[in-house]
Amino acid sequence: MFKNEEMEINLGPQHPSTHGVLRVKLRLDGETVTHCRPMIGYLHRGVEKICENQSFFQGQVWTDRMDYCSAVANNLGWAEANEKLLGITVPRRAQYIRTLLNEFNRIASHLIWLGTHAMDIGALTVFLYAFREREDVLDINEAFCGSRLTTTAFRIGGLREDLPPGFEKMVRKFLAKFSDCLDEYEALLTENRIWKKRTIGVAKLSAEDAIALGVTGPMLRAAGVAYDIRKAFPYAAYAEMDFEVPTRTEADTYARYEVRMAEMRQSARIIQQCMDGMPEGPVMAKLPKILRSEVNEVYHATESPKGEIGYYLVGEKGSLNPYRFHVRAPGFINLQSLPKMAEGGLIADVVAAIGSLDIVLGEIDR
Amino acid sequence: MNKFLRTLIPTDIAKGLSVTGKHFGQVFFTANRRKVPFHIVGEYPEVPAKVQPRYRGRLTLLKDEQGEIKCVCCLACEKICPTQVITIEKGKMEGRKMPFPVRYDFEMERCIFCEFCVESCGFDSIILNHQFELAAYNREDFSLGTKGTAQNMFELSPVGKYSVAED
Incomplete structure (x- = not known):
């Protein structure tokens, strides 16, 4: 009377919990996922190819539009990769301001993750509180570079302008209240029994699997590997900053939540140090009129909020634009771990797994 | 227990x-x-929204004290634009030494508001204003130029003209 067979369904591409246009092909045995394959490419714009046809200066606007939740971190990677290629040293004050804005961006990105991830699982209130603080970070972005989301914050060789008047006051005001705000989110989630039931032990990814798949960022640190490019290969002004790399060993969704919450506190610490120890001086290095590449190829990796974002640039010596441009997008590589996390679990936990990945499809498809 | x-x-x-x-x-x-601390209240359409001084809005051509266009057609903005939205046609005007833009076309629909054009301008003849409500009903309304009354490069766009804070 009853047939017993596997069912194949699509999760997405218009599903609200897939964070954009991700389609996941699922094969279900009852409620258990037996097979899971993410399908991507709905947002492909050919960013890499476009950048090959534009000058070094112009390429930066496309990096904003890859991972639009952490545009400043992308800008930083792009600017530093180009500086390596073109042989430019950036003034110390510019490095500090870059570090400061990058950490603000990490907070904004983690807040958007916290809000949407909690909403996917069912805690709606956190979303409203997280976006309230994110608004302040976006205001700081707007005060510095004139745009809230697509920042185009940095220039090759430094910054376009110095900090605007009143910037320090904005930052201090934010720092004064941010710790209380984090306590508020944690009061809503950390001990909540529903949150714990939905996250503890869900979507496990062991350290061996994570390393084998090339997973980086908070996903890897939640598995107990303390790999952070800010510490391992310091860039910008991170070598002078005092901060910790939070890790957990549980490797489940709850551990990733804890790691990201701890990271936000560390970011606030770095911002405090940047603001206190801000050196004086110019913000732009002396540049030649026309930017020509000095070396043949360069790979530069930085720690974006999602993981290691690497820019690979090939420029023939003396050329005006990159001959080849490639981005190692953290979201793209982290997404590979979804089958490993979801297969064998329940279909409701696929949503938790996607949420804990913290993916942005603009970056995955590029 | x-x-x-x-x-x-x-x-x-x-x-x-x-x-x-x-x-x-x-x-x-x-x-x-x-x-109330942490409580955000805004009465946005009635009260004009305040933006930061560096806000990047719509591209605007500036005029000098005599009411002449400051642009001298060096084409720096046209070259630097990542999306090629600016088209300038050089021309002469009587009683003016510098070249004069006969046409300065700006395709707003493709503009990404990066402010590279303003940065490249050596004559301070363009700025990005503080207007952020740039919606329009027709596609032609996004093609801005130096001529015409409704859509030109000197004044604010008609939609949202009244909800921009003047500062």
């Missing part, structure tokens, strides 16, 4: 509810809601 008590008495739920309750109470029992 301790775990059993914790399951029985929902302290975790109470803790969460106290956060939302605190915010609700602060707003509910205060006469002036603007003074």
